[in-house]
Each structure stands twice: as structure tokens, then as C-alpha cells.
Amino acid sequence: MNQPLNIAIAGLGTVGAATVRLLRDHRALHAQRCGRDIVISAVSARDRGRDRGFELGDIQWVDDPLELARRPGIDAVVELIGGSDGIARELVETALAAGRHVVTANKALLAHHGTALARLAEGNGGSLRYEAAVAGGIPIVKALREGLAGNAVDRIYGILNGTCNYILTTMRESGREFDDVLAEAQALGYAEADPSFDVDGVDTAHKLAILTALAFGTEVDFDAIHIEGIRGVTADDIRFAEELGYRVKLLGIARRTGHGIEQRVHPCLVARTTPVAHVEGVYNAVVADGDYAETTVYQGKGAGGGPTASAVVADIMDVARGDFVPTFAIPAGDLAPSKPVSMERHNGPFYICMTVRDEPGVMAEITAIFRDEAISLESMLQRGRAPGEPVPVVLTTHETEEAAMGRALALISGLDTMIAPPRMIRIETL
Numbered sequence: 001m002n003q004p005l006n007i008a009i010a011g012l013g014t015v016g017a018a019t020v021r022l023l024r025d026h027r028a029l030h031a032q033r034c035g036r037d038i039v040i041s042a043v044s045a046r047d048r049g050r051d052r053g054f055e056l057g058d059i060q061w062v063d064d065p066l067e068l069a070r071r072p073g074i075d076a077v078v079e080l081i082g083g084s085d086g087i088a089r090e091l092v093e094t095a096l097a098a099g100r101h102v103v104t105a106n107k108a109l110l111a112h113h114g115t116a117l118a119r120l121a122e123g124n125g126g127s128l129r130y131e132a133a134v135a136g137g138i139p140i141v142k143a144l145r146e147g148l149a150g151n152a153v154d155r156i157y158g159i160l161n162g163t164c165n166y167i168l169t170t171m172r173e174s175g176r177e178f179d180d181v182l183a184e185a186q187a188l189g190y191a192e193a194d195p196s197f198d199v200d201g202v203d204t205a206h207k208l209a210i211l212t213a214l215a216f217g218t219e220v221d222f223d224a225i226h227i228e229g230i231r232g233v234t235a236d237d238i239r240f241a242e243e244l245g246y247r248v249k250l251l252g253i254a255r256r257t258g259h260g261i262e263q264r265v266h267p268c269l270v271a272r273t274t275p276v277a278h279v280e281g282v283y284n285a286v287v288a289d290g291d292y293a294e295t296t297v298y299q300g301k302g303a304g305g306g307p308t309a310s311a312v313v314a315d316i317m318d319v320a321r322g323d324f325v326p327t328f329a330i331p332a333g334d335l336a337p338s339k340p341v342s343m344e345r346h347n348g349p350f351y352i353c354m355t356v357r358d359e360p361g362v363m364a365e366i367t368a369i370f371r372d373e374a375i376s377l378e379s380m381l382q383r384g385r386a387p388g389e390p391v392p393v394v395l396t397t398h399e400t401e402e403a404a405m406g407r408a409l410a411l412i413s414g415l416d417t418m419i420a421p422p423r424m425i426r427i428e429t430l
């Protein structure tokens, strides 16, 4: 057998501890598949005394994670600390600058510094692997970089945050409002005490930034992404969507358009007949539209120690086998500058929910505003009749430019009969 691959792991939390367990549980299988043993030489975390569910045995503990990047004899550094900057970034940069291979699950780091890190890796003879950073246990990075390498990809999209999907699923099943379901998800440990990264769409955007670079050969550009979370989605929206044949999902979408690559994260109405409509609870799904493969769908657990460790170990095994392809599928120096596309240019159908005072002539005023913006309506739902009282009115439109929709909604908001600002959710044609 060949020389073992010596690795060092920084971070022994949910993912780090599961990675150690997986490497130990299947050590012989991994060695067989790689043609060499994978040896954990050293580890680092903050608290040496913490029970992590395994004994260190002959693994060396190091207090300063940066030492792992400089330690002689280490072939690959596995960064499982997290955070876009600070110690995780310093560790990855130091290891790559020293020509070491780096495996990470850190989507925030890659979303903000992915292009520079890829250049650093490729310029120093190392590699940067990050399968676990997108959709946990789903091998979507490998699928895009290698399995679909022959295709031009026109669109990639997915449910990339299990917390949001759990909340939306529970809202639909129980008819409860967002705040109530979020509080329950926090109590059950499905949502963080500070849920903003998840529910405001930032975590989904981190993953989308990485997928976009991989699929379209552009620099990773987190700032180009339009981001909206799910706080504004109501139980009524979910119920009306259901009546109209849709489900509400938070999607990350990157699409080639005539103006550039559109990158957006927002709640969407998706037809109940599409695969992503049936991805429920904490599950993730990614869909890639390739020109020759056509549509391929990937589904699985997007988080948790086991699924994420599975992706981390797959990367470590690629390093052990010497299987190297450029970080984002093409050499980092060839990644094209990203060209952000304004949402004003987005074209698509819309769902609009209004609460209006039930008075004669209200609908005529609203439809006149849409007519003046050349927005054609597809359907209309009005529930109940209560003269002088608030009633919900729901409209869906045919494809229209978002700039026109914005102007129409501004005018509608100003109508005397409008009780609350209208809510808009984009309908995604999948």
C-alpha cells in the first residue's frame, strides 16, 4: 500500500466530531477505495476537556489551529470551524499558501473569499475542496464539476436551507404563522437562537454563490445576489398558494439571461407538480438544467453531522487518490468577472395578495393600474363578502417585468381602500 495521507482537523463540533467518527468507523473501506490509509495526525478546537464522543488515542491535540497549517508531515488540513473571516480564513490561507490541500465545509468563507482562495490554492500547487459547503450530504459539487462537466448549464436552483424548508412545511401543515413555527423550531433545535442567517436567506445565498461559480465559470460574487428571506410569508399566502396549485419554497436560483447571470434568493410559488414542491421538512434539493443531460434532480439531507461528514470525507478521499480538478471546474485565473443583473430586469409571473376594504369599484381601480402597466392577470381569488370590511384579494399574473410590477404595487399601496401594503411573491416556472 502507498504512503498514508496525513490529515489535520481544525474544529471538532457537529461536523468535525462526526468526521473523526466516520474516518475511524470506515477506515479499512476508505483505505481500500483510496489505495492508501487516511491517518488523522492532529486536531484542534477551543476546549480540550469537552466530551466529543470519542477518545483522541494517538491523535495529537494542538491548541492553536494555525499550527496545523505549518506542522511538518501534514498533507491536508480540514477546516471545520466556520465563519467567513477570523481564524478559519487565516488557517485556510496559511495552509494553501504552504501548498497544502484544504478541505472545508465553510460556505460563508467560500461565498466571500472563494475566488481569492481558489487562486491561492492553484497558484501554490494545493487544492481546495468544499463538497460539504453546499447542501450537506448531497454530492452536488462533484455532480456539477465532474458529472455534468460536458454540459453548458442554463439554470441551477434549489432548496438549500433545511431550517427555512422545515418552517415553511410546518406552516403549511399546521396553518400556523411564521413567528410561532420559528419559536417551536428553535425549541426543537432545528433553528439557531439567532436565526437570521437562515430565515433571512443569507445561508442560502452563501451556497448559491458557490453553485453559480461552479455552474457558470464566473467569480464567486455574493454581493451580486438579490436576497429575501421568509419572514414576510404568511399562513394566508401558503393557503392561497395551495388553492392555486402551488407550494411556497425558499429557492436559491442562478439563471443565464440575455443580460448576464441572474442570482436571487427569495420565497417562490412553485407548481405542486414539480419535484421541489415535494421536498419537505429539513431536506434539501438541487436541480440543474444542462443542455445535454437536461434536468437532473438531487435530494438529501443538507445538514447534520452524518450527512455533512459524508461530504467532507469524500473530499478527503479525493485528495488521498490524487483526484484533482480546478476548484470551480475551470482554472481560477479564467473565472469570468460576474456581471450582476438587477431584479428590475427579472421577468416572471407573480402572486399578489391584497387586503382591501370591500367597496364597489375597488377591483376596477386595481385592474386599471395593472392594465396601465401592461400586466396581464392570470387568476383572481376573492374570499368572502363583507361590505365596508377588509377582505383578502389574491391575483396571479402572466410573465411580466419586475420593474413594471414594482410601479404597479407602489400605486396600489397608495389606494384609500388598501388596508395593508400588498404582498408579492414571485412564481417560479420550473
Ligand SMILES: NC(=O)c1ccc[n+]([C@@H]2O[C@H](COP(=O)([O-])OP(=O)(O)OC[C@H]3O[C@@H](n4cnc5c(N)ncnc54)[C@H](OP(=O)(O)O)[C@@H]3O)[C@@H](O)[C@H]2O)c1
Pocket (backbone or CB within 6 Å): 010, 011, 012, 013, 014, 015, 016, 044, 045, 046, 047, 048, 050, 065, 080, 081, 082, 083, 087, 105, 106, 107, 108, 132, 133, 136, 302, 303, 304, 305, 308
Ligand atoms: N452543522 C451542520 O449541519 C453543517 C452543515 C454544512 C456545513 N457546515 C459548516 O461546517 C462548519 C462547522 O460547523 P459545525 O456545525 O460543526 O460548528 P460547531 O458545532 O459550532 O463547531 C465548531 C468547532 O470549531 C471550534 N472552534 C471555534 N472557534 C475556534 C477557535 N478560535 N480555535 C479553534 N477551534 C475553534 C469549536 O471548538 P469547541 O468545540 O472547543 O468549542 C468547535 O469544535 C461551518 O463552516 C458550518 O457552516 C455545518
